[in-house]
Amino acid sequence: MGRAPCCDRTGLKKGPWTQEEDEKLIAYIKKHGQGNWRTLPKDADLERCGKSCRLRWTNYLRPDIKRGRFSFEEEETIIQLHSILGNKWSAIAARLPGRTDNEIKNYWNTHIRKRLLRMGIDPVTHAPRLDLLDLSSLLKPAAYYPTQADLDTLRAFEPLANYPDLLRLASTLLAAPTTTSSQPTTQQQMLLPWLIQAQMAQQVPQAPPQHATAADMFLQPSSACQMPGLVHANPAQQLHQDHVVASDYGQLPGYDNQLELDYVPALMQMASDTSNLQWSSPVTSSNNNNCNVGSGVSTPSSSPAGRVNSASTAAFCANTSNIDAFSADAAGLFDMHLSDLLDVSDYM
DNA sequence: AACGGAACCAACCGCTGTTCA
DNA sequence: GTGAACAGCGGTTGGTTCCGT
Known part of the structure; x- marks a missing residue:
């Protein structure tokens, strides 16, 4: 006996996230925090796999992420x-x-x-x-x-x-x-x-x-x-x-x-x-x-x-x-x- | 302007160790 | 104790942009 499936894998959206999806995810996490990724997509009204949500959050939407070129x-x-x-x-x-x-x-x-x-x-x-x-x-x-x-x-x-x-x-x-020359x-x-x-x-x-x-x-x-x-x-x-x-x-x-x-x-x-x-x-x-x-x-x-x-x-x-x-x-x-x-x- | 290759990077895939019903 | 799902990780892919011709 194991856990319940994390999500229904059929009909889930893949590919690039839209701004609307991002906003939904951000709003949900702001309100409820990072909790159960399994139930998050359904609760946040996202047609995404929990894994995809986690990835999007941790790699892109997290507020403490520093964007831009590496120093x-x-x-x-x-x-x-x-x-x-x-x-x-x-x-x-x-x-x-x-x-x-x-x-x-x-x-x-x-x-x-x-x-x-x-x-x-x-x-x-x-x-x-x-x-x-x-x-x-x-x-x-x-x-x-x-x-x-x-x-x-x-x-x-x-x-x-x-x-x-x-x-x-x-x-x-x-x-x-070198800042002054390629030599x-x-x-x-x-x-x-x-x-x-x-x-x-x-x-x-x-x-x-x-x-x-x-x-x-x-x-x-x-x-x-x-x-x-x-x-x-x-x-x-x-x-x-x-x-x-x-x-x-x-x-x-x-x-x-x-x-x-x-x-x-x-x-x-x-x-x-x-x-x-x-x-x-x-x-x-x-x-x-x-x-x-x-x-x-x-x-x-x-x-x-x-x-x-x-x-x-x-x-x-x-x-x-x-x-x-x-x-x-x-x-x-x-x-x-x-x-x-x-x-x-x-x-x- | 059009084309093709290179570069970039967000997102996915698949694997592994952990968690929990 | 068992085994399925979770969480996290590294590798890879593929769409987009950049750049040279």
Whole structure:
């Protein structure tokens, strides 16, 4: 024995809602509240299925729904949450007041997803794609013959393959529209090789050859990424791969941080240039929603003066303290609260 | 002006976990 | 305890609008 059928499925109207139907639904809910969707259509004199009424209300008629274009802030939040939650649109929507899961899903599929793909970022994994190498050719006209300086730069970026959130941040910034030109900024051009390199580093097999670096893979003549005219760099300059655990965030293991983190100011400069990104430490931030950055993210005493915004000290302060659904492996991630960090008034 | 393809988005479909008679 | 309906979710569709030719 079960419940009574929710509605008589014959003779029910489908398709777009009319203004009259909307008014009936709004008037009914205003008077009686959201109650039983099964009986609502009949009580409200609507020839619709209760499910259709619920959908119309939750996705369109609800008074607290925010219409209009997504802000840059909202977009960044979606990307960040999606990188953690995946296609859990309702969970993402719960963190974006006024936005519905349907709206976010549509926006993702029609805007963000395509933009990430264009930027060579996998919208599922949020990692740069190997075919980014093709994209690099767009930034450097004709064939790309990296100089020794380019290769050294690639090597310097290598440790960041171990920092997924920085990777995502850079991906986000690369994907961000430039307000003045369709051409990539200098910082974007600087970040792109890093993303390429970082992606390749992530592709390194579980047991890579000792001292083999992503940059070396980049250089392998037999590699699918082979480019004409490449030569191996001096092996003495090779950086060994190291393993990073969350508790090591405060110090890049095995590296001269000062050398390898030179891209970070560039990354932040880029963020600042495009959206007045401001960085704050978890200690000094006045943000009420300030998260508990937790263990591992602290200011190392070894951090050189004037480099307070290095990867180890920048507070990727996230509006994630209330996100109860975060998986355990997300707990160790840098927290990033772009909604508090980004002034996007000039984004539109 | 007409056409076709791309982009957009509201609404529907179908599945799953929960609720309740 | 059972099983049918509910509620909610993610995926997909199809109508409309936009834009380039």
